[in-house]
Amino acid sequence: MSGLSGTPRAVFVDPSGRRGRTVRRVMWTLGLLVGLYCALVVVALVLPVGMSRLAVPGLGPLLPGPVAPALADPGSDSAPLAPLTTPSATPSTTPSTTPAARVSPTQATVPAATTEPAPAVVEVPVATPTPTAAPGRSAEAPGQSADAPGNDPTAKPVPASTHAAVPTPRPTKG
Amino acid sequence: MVGMAAVPTRRRGAHVEYVARRPALAHWFLLVAVLSALLLALGLQTLSSGVGGAGTVEPRERVAADAPTGGPVLVQDRGRLVGVPxxxxxxxxxxxxxxxxxxxxxxxxxxxxxxxxxxxxxxxxxxxxxxxxxxxxxxxxxxxxxxxxxxxxxxxxxxxxxxxxxxxxxxxxxxxxxxxxxxxxxxxxxxxxxxxxxxxxxxxxxxxxxxxxxxxxxxxxxxxxxxxxxxxxxxxxxxxxxxxxxxxxxxxxxxxxxxxxxxxxxxxxxxxxxxxxxxxxIGLTGGASRPAAAVPAFQGHVLEFAVHASSWLVTAVSWAVLGFGLLSLLRTVLVVALAPHHVRVSARRVAGEPWLPPVSVLVPAYNEAVGIERAVRSLVAGDHPDLEVVVIDDGSTDGTADVVERLGLPGVRLVRQANGGKAAALRTGTRVASHDVLVMLDGDTVFEPDTIRLLIQPLRDPEVGAVSGNTKVGNRRGLLGRWQHLEYVSGFNLDRRLQDLWGCITTVPGAAGAFRRQAVEAAGGLSSETLAEDTDITMGVLRAGYRVVHEERARAWTEAPSSVNDLWRQRYRWSYGTMQCLWKHRHAVLDRGGSGRRLGLIGIPYMLLFQVLLPLLAPAIDLFALYGLFTGNAQSVLTIWLAFALLQTAVTAYALHLDGERLRPLWSLPLQQVFYRQLIYLVVIQSIASAVAGARLPWHKLHRSGDVVVPA
CATH class of the missing domain: 3.20.20.370 (Glycoside hydrolase/deacetylase)
Structure with a gap:
């Protein structure tokens, strides 16, 4: 074969072409695997993570007594239930120092949560441990799926997985 | 590192080159995939490297007036931040x-x-x-x-x-x-x-x-x-x-x-x-954490793996880049430091009365009608007294043989053979040559009057089996011509001086070389096993126990490819051929002879490092540089680049000076970095892929314009 480097003895040359096909297949496969890996990592990076929107079950009660000034906000659509002072008005308040101010629904919300000393106090004028009261500090809370048992009234639908894996006892629906 | 081009220690092309066949894309796909992974790894590293020192900030001047005060745990309550104590x-x-x-x-x-x-x-x-x-x-x-x-x-x-x-x-x-x-x-x-x-x-x-x-x-x-x-x-x-x-x-x-x-x-x-x-x-009895759902947990595992893999990958590549940077630097230092020594050594070789044995000049020609007349005339016009020019027409279809015949020059013989490749033509030439000192050149190479005489001088030492001439680019118009000119000058005149001192010149360029007939025969003659018959025969001569030296005063003017396409084809063949030679002579290190072992210990590893592995790493180097440039490290990237560009410019200027060339084309050197360098390393990657795959490269003739200009 004149004009071709491919004399039978030419270094590297595989006249049958079988090696070439194998090598090409291996390269395509490797490239594909590496590409898939890249795609997987990029997806893992940018796929929004649904945070476990923690039901801070006792958040209401956790807040310093005069919590949630917003609740008093007439514009608010939530049931006005708490004794209202702005937090800043009582900066030093801690649950125990202002027992009267505490929103008691804790008991309703997290029955078990009563490890803390304060919650026993129930002399809250408005707040009764009614179902709506507790979680309700956001009226729409019950409407949210159990996945997002947040007491965060502004709770947006949480993308993807939010794990309600530990179901927080919720007093909704009495 | 940015400034390091692939080693250009190469010579003029042969007759025939490959033609692009069915394009194989697998290796480009793999390259892109690997570079993407590297880019991703760099990105991930950047994303993770914000990990700063610990610290809190001192209360600032303007503390937000509405900062919640109830307690240190902030939660949202109906759109407001509330502090929980x-x-x-x-x-x-x-x-x-x-x-x-x-x-x-x-x-x-x-x-x-x-x-x-x-x-x-x-x-x-x-x-x-x-x-x-x-x-x-x-x-x-x-x-x-x-x-x-x-x-x-x-x-x-x-x-x-x-x-x-x-x-x-x-x-x-x-x-x-x-x-x-x-x-x-x-x-x-x-x-x-x-x-x-x-x-x-x-x-x-x-x-x-x-x-x-x-x-x-x-x-x-x-x-x-x-x-x-x-x-x-x-x-x-x-x-x-x-x-x-x-x-x-x-x-x-x-x-x-x-x-x-x-x-x-x-x-x-x-x-x-x-x-x-x-x-x-704060009274959260259930704690503040929950089992993660399956998807985020999986994402987390992917991330964990990616962080480890990225750190491994970036570290490995960084070390490789650093290693090659140091090696390149070391090479540059050696090349520059030893060049003056070589000037003295090589002057000593040819000192005294000129040695004027009868010489056979072998001119293999395949479709060289454009340049053959000029080449042959330049040979017979030489000042060597006893000269036989043998033109071997390798089955040309453009009437090359007729051109030579018509010249009717005394002392010029024409041998016609069926097309068999350059190595076959040179084998024929060796067989029919009358003398024991053989000068081989390409059909389009133009010699200066004293080239042959100077080229054969080192052969007076019977230990010397081959002499490499100084190939110079004759067509320097345009960027491509200038770049190749600079590459030839610093590649040949510096790198080969260093190889000469080490006693392991790996390539006597096909465009200009002198051989002792016994050495060629001891090496087994010219072989068609590789596409780089010049490198092959040089290594063979070394392994036969002869020395190979460089004679930079013997200048040969050659036509460099003037289009990107031709350049690509030429380099593809060089690179593929070089690897074939490296493989063919891989056992040189076991040779008994001193020069064969030197080839195995120094020459082959040197070529492997700078002509195969460095080009393979070069895309990663460019990616690192680009990434740094666009992610806020522009200053350090530019500093390193500038340092290497300056070094490269200085070295090339020195090479030009040693070669008696003008410094003007130096301005085009920094531009090499943005196109030429990439072309050179990509072609190496292509040829590596072909070599691994065992591809057979059909040959293809380079376009010749015959516009070689020999400065007076």
Missing amino acids: MQDRTVALTFDDGPDARWTPQVLEVLAREDVPATFFVVGARAVEDPALVREVLADGHEIGEHTWSHADLSAVPGWRRNLELSLGQLGLAGSTGLSTSLLRPPYSSSPGTLDAAELSAATSATDAGYLVVLADRDTKDWSSPGVEQIVANGGPTGTDGHIVLLHDGGGDRSETIAALPALIESYRAAGYRFTTVSEG
Whole structure:
């Protein structure tokens, strides 16, 4: 074969072409695997993570007594239930120092949560441990799926997985 | 490194070149995939490298007026941030910036000894690096919170980065512990009262996402190493209020923290405090973490793997780049330092009366009608007295043989053969040549009058088997011509001088070389086994025990490819041929002869490093440089690039000076970096792929214009 480097003895040359096909297949496969890996990592990076929107079950009660000034906000659509002072008005308040101010629904919300000393106090004028009261500090809370048992009234639908894996006892629906 | 081009130690093309066949794309696909992975790895490293030192900020000038005051844990309540306090007489020790392989275990040990629970705010990027340690923290009964992915200042980064920091921080925990946490401590935070407007807004958006933002009310400032006593004083109890104490288990030397910890714990015990985790302290009985769902957990695992793989990959490539950078630098230093020595050595070889044996000049020609007349005339016009020119027409179809015949020059013989390739033509020429000193050149090479005489002088030493001439680019118009000119000059005149001194010149260029007939025969003659018959025969001569030297005064003017296409084809053949030779002569290191072993120990590894491996790494080097350029490292990238460009320019200027060339074309040198260099390394990658695949390269004739200009 004149004009071709491919004399039978030419270094590297595989006249049958079988090696070439194998090598090409291996390269395509490797490239594909590496590409898939890249795609997987990029997806893992940018796929929004649904945070476990923690039901801070006792958040209401956790807040310093005069919590949630917003609740008093007439514009608010939530049931006005708490004794209202702005937090800043009582900066030093801690649950125990202002027992009267505490929103008691804790008991309703997290029955078990009563490890803390304060919650026993129930002399809250408005707040009764009614179902709506507790979680309700956001009226729409019950409407949210159990996945997002947040007491965060502004709770947006949480993308993807939010794990309600530990179901927080919720007093909704009495 | 940016300044290093692939080694250009090569010679003129042969007759025939390959034609592009069915394009094989597999290796380009693989290259792109690998570069993407590398880019991703770099990006991931950047994303994780925000991991800064520990620290809280001093209260700023303008503290946000509406900072919540109720307590150190901020939650959102109907669109407003509300501070939740710790219960009275409870204290939560919190440790930021871990896990840290050195300090976290020590903290755990103290906590275990004191039987005190704590809360660890973990940096995601560190968690995935040492997931076992995070699991250990959990196993010890402590609580885990998020401290972002890379310890980024959430109030200072753009919104997308803030979201990414939070979500990747979650993934880091999901991957290492399978948990999702609602506790977030923003890096550089301290107490609610110190929040400025930007931090407040960052905290608000975190609470929007559902986080409890855990600040502290007792900032020990242990990150500043204020002394053990100061840490205890800063962090100790006041009154009966519940406290969250800010400490660090990572991000720097934490020995003071560990030393202060027992005393700090004791001070709270003495005041009647109970130690809790943050979530328990604010009354969250279920804790603040939940098992992560399957998808984020999987994402976390992917991330964990990617971080490890990326760090491995970037480290490996960085070391390779550094290694090659140092090798290239070393080579440059050697080349420049030894060049003057070579000038003396080579002058000594040809000192004294000229040696004027009868010489046979072999001119293999395949379709060289354009340049053959000029080449042959330049040969017979030479000043060597006893000369036989043998033109071997390798089955040309353009009447090359007729052109030669018509010349009717005395002393010029014409041999016609069926097309068989350059090596076959040279074999024919060797057979029919009348003399024992053989000069071989390409059909389009133009010799100067004294070229042949100068070229054969070193052969007077019977140990010398072959002499390499100095091939120069005759067509230097345009960037491509200038670039190749510079490449030939610094490649030939410097690199080959160095190889000469080492006694292992690996290529006597096909465009200009002189051989001793016995040496060629001892090497087994010219072979068609490789596409680089010149490198092949040179290595064969070395292995036959002869020395090969460089005679830079013997100049041969050659026509360099003038189109990118032709250049690509030429380099493809060179590169493929070189690798064939490296493989064919791989056992040289076992040779008994001195020059064969030198070839195996020095010449072949040298070629392998600079002509095969370096081009293979070059795309990664470019990617590193580009990445640095566009991600804020522009200054250091440009500095390195400039340093190498200057070095390269200086070396090339020196080479031009040694060769008696003008310095003017130097201006085109920096431009090599943006096109020529890439072309040179990509063609090497292509030929490596072909070699591995065992591809057969059909030959193809280069276009000849015959516009070689020999300066008077």
